[in-house]
Amino acid sequence: MIKIIRTSPPHQFDSEKVKRLTQEYINTKRNVWNLEYIKSALLDMSNSKCIFCECKLGEESKYIEVEHFHPKSLYPEEVLSWTNLLPICKRCNGLKRDHDTKINPIINPTVDEPKDHLFIKDYRYRGLNDIGKRTIKVLQLNDSDRLVLPRFKIGDAIAAAIESLVKVKDKINMDTKVEDENELIGKLRNLLVSCQPDSEYSTVCSYALLTDENYFEVKDYLVSQGLWDLELERLETVSLQHSLIREKIT
Numbered sequence: 001m002i003k004i005i006r007t008s009p010p011h012q013f014d015s016e017k018v019k020r021l022t023q024e025y026i027n028t029k030r031n032v033w034n035l036e037y038i039k040s041a042l043l044d045m046s047n048s049k050c051i052f053c054e055c056k057l058g059e060e061s062k063y064i065e066v067e068h069f070h071p072k073s074l075y076p077e078e079v080l081s082w083t084n085l086l087p088i089c090k091r092c093n094g095l096k097r098d099h100d101t102k103i104n105p106i107i108n109p110t111v112d113e114p115k116d117h118l119f120i121k122d123y124r125y126r127g128l129n130d131i132g133k134r135t136i137k138v139l140q141l142n143d144s145d146r147l148v149l150p151r152f153k154i155g156d157a158i159a160a161a162i163e164s165l166v167k168v169k170d171k172i173n174m175d176t177k178v179e180d181e182n183e184l185i186g187k188l189r190n191l192l193v194s195c196q197p198d199s200e201y202s203t204v205c206s207y208a209l210l211t212d213e214n215y216f217e218v219k220d221y222l223v224s225q226g227l228w229d230l231e232l233e234r235l236e237t238v239s240l241q242h243s244l245i246r247e248k249i250t
């Protein structure tokens with residue numbers, strides 16, 4: 001889970017229309033929020049990811065559902081309040097249901113900074129406080145089959161990739177120096193790209209990569225050769241900003 005900057009409402013959201021549709025919902029309970037321009041604005045806001053579990057929406061069977069952070073059943077007047085709408089996957093939506101977020105708050109990533117409430121260890125989310133713990137519970141963020149095992153697989157793939165880069169680094173000799181170093185830079189850059197906020201499960205990818213000592217071995221080599229450039233530095237900084245890593249890294 002990462003912090004999301006709330007974008008402006010879609011231009012179709014004029015106050016007259018919002019008022020009229022909200023009243024229509026209150027009177028008829030009709031679905032007034034399932035509009036293409038709402039979905040597309042929400043997808044743009046979250047880089048097409050579920051705001052809670054970070055799965056990519058619009059792929060495979062993961063369709064976007066428009067989530068009302070404060071449930072519409074309890075707070076019908078907020079059914080079309082732009083700041084109350086979030087992009088979410090079917091799994092998370094099915095779990096959150098009518099949980100009363102005003103009485104028992106959970107993290108809203110467009111308002112709260114997730115790392116103030118959560119950290120990640122051994123591919124499981126841990127709560128730093130009541131809000132963090134409740135968020136994990138309500139959304140079942142440590143569901144073994146659906147979330148933790150896929151996280152392990154991603155972590156294992158990243159560990160294998162960075163291990164193979166250490167082998168490339170160890171084998172560098174004068175004849176192959178340029179090509180091997182270019183391979184190190186290119187592949188390390190790709191790994192860091194998977195940790196950026198627009199990548200699926202970026203929290204998990206940055207945890208896997210930036211807590212692996214092999215990453216620092218390759219980085220130290222590139223630094224020593226004057227090859228650690230501004231782009232790599234920027235990618236690493238952004239990854240760390242969005243990460244939920246708590247243990248000290250070198």
Ligand SMILES: [Zn+2]
Nearest residue numbers: 050053089092
């Ligand atoms: Zn989700």
